[in-house]
Every structure is written in structure tokens, then in C-alpha cells.
Amino acid sequence: MMEVKSKGQQVSRREEILDKAARLFKQKGYVATTMREIAEQVGMEAASMYNHIRSKEELLEEICARVAETYVNQMNEIESSDLSPIHKLQALIRSHISITTKNIHWISVANNEWRHLPETSLKTFKKARDTYEDRLAEIIRSGIDCQELAEVHVSIALYTILSSLRWIETWYKPNKAYNAKDLEENIVNILMNGLKKSG
Amino acid sequence: MMEVKSKGQQVSRREEILDKAARLFKQKGYVATTMREIAEQVGMEAASMYNHIRSKEELLEEICARVAETYVNQMNEIESSDLSPIHKLQALIRSHISITTKNIHWISVANNEWRHLPETSLKTFKKARDTYEDRLAEIIRSGIDCQELAEVHVSIALYTILSSLRWIETWYKPNKAYNAKDLEENIVNILMNGLKKSG
DNA sequence: CCTACCGATCGGTAGG
DNA sequence: CCTACCGATCGGTAGG
Structure with missing residues (x-):
């Protein structure tokens, strides 16, 4: 699914x-x-x-569209849950990592080649991505408001998180010293403890 | 310089x-x-x-070579300093962000287009990058050994850091709500507090 | 630094 | 699903 x-x-x-x-x-x-x-x-x-x-462009369009849809579905599920902001964020990070490691080629293409989409699908893709980012930013904002998260700059936190996740497709190899679960635990740990209010 | x-x-x-x-x-x-x-x-x-x-390839070669050199110089300086591991790491992150925001186009090309280098310069570039990563990993390892850093998986920490830094060139715009200094403070904060041993 | 041009390769079509 | 092929565009050269 x-x-x-x-x-x-x-x-x-x-x-x-x-x-x-x-x-x-x-x-x-x-x-x-x-x-x-x-x-x-x-x-x-x-x-x-x-x-x-139909064309080479159509291949790129379909790959990007399916990836975008997968991320939006995931966001819908988590956003509508009754988790607190910090747990929503954590769930999103975990789910994001899981999706990435399972569909590494498709995700990589959507992340790196979307700018070569023809005009119409380019617009659609950008809009989907922007909406996704806005929704994630909103979760971070709520987390700060209810004092679960430290008072970081929302959009910097947003992009730091997304960056850490997006680059998994670049260097992750399933046959490494760690598996997907290790990856999940470690990244969640590094990111969340950095964001969590210590005081 | x-x-x-x-x-x-x-x-x-x-x-x-x-x-x-x-x-x-x-x-x-x-x-x-x-x-x-x-x-x-x-x-x-x-x-x-x-x-x-001489050729289109030569343009890419020169861009990538200069960027690689800049990073290596920066690493040499910091590595040979007498800072403790955690402060070396911090200095490296700051310096990395500063280099990126100042040379955003060049860095972006080196990060994203290096795979189109012709064979010889591709090998050189990869080697430089790998060595850079090894040296950074060594700093992280020292930090864990002397208990300045939490016991994260070294290579996951390494790539989480590099990812956060590499993606600056994708979304950083100088005319945003924050400047380069804000960016530096926030990223260092998120990353370092996540890595710092809390106990 | 320009005009003129070339061989190679590309995405894609015709027609079966 | 293949053979044959085309118009467009590319990086690069010759010659001035």
C-alpha cells in the first residue's frame, strides 16, 4: 500500500x-x-x-506522480491521527525512511529529476511538494507552540529534517553494516533529540 | 581564500x-x-x-576540482587545529555552511553533476570525496570515544550531517526570513544537540 | 571572435 | 514487436 x-x-x-x-x-x-x-x-x-x-517524458511524469501520491497518502494518514505533534513528526520520519528504502530508485528520480518534467506536470508536482512541506511545517509549528519542540526556526528545521531523509536514497545500500531499522532508529534519534526541548 | x-x-x-x-x-x-x-x-x-x-567536460571538471579543493583546504585547517572533537565538528559544520552559501552555484554543481565527469576526473573526484568523508568520520569517532558525542552509528551520523549541509544549496535563498548566520546557528543547534550526550 | 558546417546521436514515426 | 528512417539538435572544427 x-x-x-x-x-x-x-x-x-x-x-x-x-x-x-x-x-x-x-x-x-x-x-x-x-x-x-x-x-x-x-x-x-x-x-x-x-x-x-507515449513518450520519454511520460515515464518521468508517471514516476514522479506516483511518488508524490505515496507521500501525500502517508501525510494524510499521520495528520489525521490523534498523535501529539512530536509523535506525528516522529511517525512521519519513520514512515518517510521506510518508503524511501523500499522504493529507492523511484524516490531518487522524483527527488532529483523532477525539474525535467514538462510544464503542466511540473506545476502539479511542485504544488504537491509545496503543500507537503507546508503541512510538515505546520506540525513542527504546533510542536513548538505546545513546547514539545525547541524554539528552532521552523523552515530551517523543516529542511534539515527533509534533507536528512532525502539523502538516504543517495548513500543507503541495504547490504551495509546496518539495516533499515538501524537507519530509522539512528536518524530519528539524531533528529529528535536535537529538536526536543532539553529543559 | x-x-x-x-x-x-x-x-x-x-x-x-x-x-x-x-x-x-x-x-x-x-x-x-x-x-x-x-x-x-x-x-x-x-x-x-x-x-x-577545451570542451564542455572541461568546464565541469574545473568546477568540481575547485570545489573539492576548497573543502579539503577547510578540512586540513580544522583537522590540524587543537580543538576537541566536538568543537572540530562544530567548526566544520559552520565553515561548511559558510562555503556553501558563498559559492552556491559551484557547490551545487559539484554535488549534483559530478557523475557526468569523464573517467579520469571522476576517479579523482570520488577519491577526494571519500577521503573527506573518512576524515569527518574519524572526527565523529573520536568524539564518541572521548564521550563528547552520543553513541550513534558513525556513518549514519556522518551522512545525516552531510545531508543537512549539502541540501542548503537546494533551498537556501539569501533573501529569506533568515540570513546565513541564522542558518548556521539553527543547523548547528539542531545537529549538535542531537549528537551531544545529554546525560 | 564569427560564419559555415559536420558527424553523431537523440526522441519519435511509418508501415508492416 | 521489428526494420527503416527522419528531422532536430548537439558538441565541436575549419578557416579566416
């Missing part, structure tokens, strides 16, 4: 193209990835892909 | 090309930026630029 890409053995040809594209877009960047390279990964000629997709 | 790009009124044509290129590379990405666009910003024909530079 919090998976960006579809699962199961029998995925459609279209899903396969999307997933191979996401991997290549992450690895080489959207502009530097050619349709011929994607086709090679899928195992067909470049021209044949156009029976399943 | 900690400036990546050269200052002064009378910069050479080459420096002008490099700086315009850095701005465009940050804005559109290296691959999506054309030599014709850079030329237009400089005010000449694309072909004319080749009297000042």
Missing part, C-alpha cells in the same frame, strides 16, 4: 519499462538516459516501447 | 564562462545545458568559447 511500484510476479510490460527507466534515470540522470538504453534493459527495440508508452 | 570562484571586477573571459556555466549547470543540469546557452549568457557565439576552453 505504501509501495510506489506494483509488485507480484506478472507485471505488465508497461510496469517493466517504468521500473527499468527509474533505475536508469537514477543512475545516469533523466536527460543522459536514452530510450535505446531503456529498451535494451527491457529487451526490445526502442521503437517497440512506443506501443506501451 | 575560501572562495571557489575568483573575485574582483576584471575577471578573465575564461572565468566568466566558468561562472555562467556553473549557474546554468545548477539550474538545468549539466547534460541539459548546451554550449549555445552558455555562450549566449557570456555574449558570444558557441564556437568562440573554444578559444578559452
Whole structure:
């Protein structure tokens, strides 16, 4: 449910193209990835892909749109819960890390290649992202107001949190000295104790 | 001295090309930026630029190399100081933020476009980056050993710090509600208090 | 520093 | 799903 890409053995040809594209877009960047390279990964000629997709841009659009939707769904769930601000924030961080480690290629593309979206979907994506940030900022603000959080500058705290989370896709490798749970515990610890009012 | 790009009124044509290129590379990405666009910003024909530079790749190489050098110089200074680990870490974070806000385009390009470097300079860049990370990790490790820092996972702490700093170039705008000093204070606060041993 | 131009490669289409 | 192919654009060179 919090998976960006579809699962199961029998995925459609279209899903396969999307997933191979996401991997290549992450690895080489959207502009530097050619349709011929994607086709090679899928195992067909470049021209044949156009029976399943409309354009290269459409691939990027779908990847970004699904990622945005996943984040919004997560935010909806947590925001409507009855947790206190600090616990909402904590839940969001955990959920964010979990989504990222599970869909690392897709998230990476949405985070780094969205500026190459064509105008209409670019606008939509930016709006979704801005709304997400506003809602997270509101949670931080509430936390400060009810004295659960230290009196940091809201937008600096916001971006410090998002930065720490967004960069997971850059350096996280599942086969490291720590697993996704360790990652979660450590990051939550560093961020939350830094934000928590000590006095 | 900690400036990546050269200052002064009378910069050479080459420096002008490099700086315009850095701005465009940050804005559109290296691959999506054309030599014709850079030329237009400089005010000449694309072909004319080749009297000042060798290739498009050379522009990226020089930008990345200068940024890497700046960071290494900064690390050398702080590492050889007689500060305690926690104060070294703090000094590094402050210096890092200062360098970033002063050379935002160049730093952004080095952080996001380095993978498009040609093989030889790619190797050099990666090595410089890895060494930098190792040295920073060593500072964190010392801080944990002498009980100045909490017992976090070193590499997770390392990347959480670097992430928070690297993303400044994405969202920092000098004309915001806070200036570079505010930014410094707030980030140092969030990160350090999260790392500092509370007991 | 410009005009003229080139080989390579790109995203995408026609037609089967 | 493939073969054949096209218009556009790219980084870069020749020659002045």
C-alpha cells in the first residue's frame, strides 16, 4: 500500500519499462538516459516501447506522480491521527525512511529529476511538494507552540529534517553494516533529540 | 581564500564562462545545458568559447576540482587545529555552511553533476570525496570515544550531517526570513544537540 | 571572435 | 514487436 511500484510476479510490460527507466534515470540522470538504453534493459527495440508508452517524458511524469501520491497518502494518514505533534513528526520520519528504502530508485528520480518534467506536470508536482512541506511545517509549528519542540526556526528545521531523509536514497545500500531499522532508529534519534526541548 | 570562484571586477573571459556555466549547470543540469546557452549568457557565439576552453567536460571538471579543493583546504585547517572533537565538528559544520552559501552555484554543481565527469576526473573526484568523508568520520569517532558525542552509528551520523549541509544549496535563498548566520546557528543547534550526550 | 558546417546521436514515426 | 528512417539538435572544427 505504501509501495510506489506494483509488485507480484506478472507485471505488465508497461510496469517493466517504468521500473527499468527509474533505475536508469537514477543512475545516469533523466536527460543522459536514452530510450535505446531503456529498451535494451527491457529487451526490445526502442521503437517497440512506443506501443506501451507515449513518450520519454511520460515515464518521468508517471514516476514522479506516483511518488508524490505515496507521500501525500502517508501525510494524510499521520495528520489525521490523534498523535501529539512530536509523535506525528516522529511517525512521519519513520514512515518517510521506510518508503524511501523500499522504493529507492523511484524516490531518487522524483527527488532529483523532477525539474525535467514538462510544464503542466511540473506545476502539479511542485504544488504537491509545496503543500507537503507546508503541512510538515505546520506540525513542527504546533510542536513548538505546545513546547514539545525547541524554539528552532521552523523552515530551517523543516529542511534539515527533509534533507536528512532525502539523502538516504543517495548513500543507503541495504547490504551495509546496518539495516533499515538501524537507519530509522539512528536518524530519528539524531533528529529528535536535537529538536526536543532539553529543559 | 575560501572562495571557489575568483573575485574582483576584471575577471578573465575564461572565468566568466566558468561562472555562467556553473549557474546554468545548477539550474538545468549539466547534460541539459548546451554550449549555445552558455555562450549566449557570456555574449558570444558557441564556437568562440573554444578559444578559452577545451570542451564542455572541461568546464565541469574545473568546477568540481575547485570545489573539492576548497573543502579539503577547510578540512586540513580544522583537522590540524587543537580543538576537541566536538568543537572540530562544530567548526566544520559552520565553515561548511559558510562555503556553501558563498559559492552556491559551484557547490551545487559539484554535488549534483559530478557523475557526468569523464573517467579520469571522476576517479579523482570520488577519491577526494571519500577521503573527506573518512576524515569527518574519524572526527565523529573520536568524539564518541572521548564521550563528547552520543553513541550513534558513525556513518549514519556522518551522512545525516552531510545531508543537512549539502541540501542548503537546494533551498537556501539569501533573501529569506533568515540570513546565513541564522542558518548556521539553527543547523548547528539542531545537529549538535542531537549528537551531544545529554546525560 | 564569427560564419559555415559536420558527424553523431537523440526522441519519435511509418508501415508492416 | 521489428526494420527503416527522419528531422532536430548537439558538441565541436575549419578557416579566416
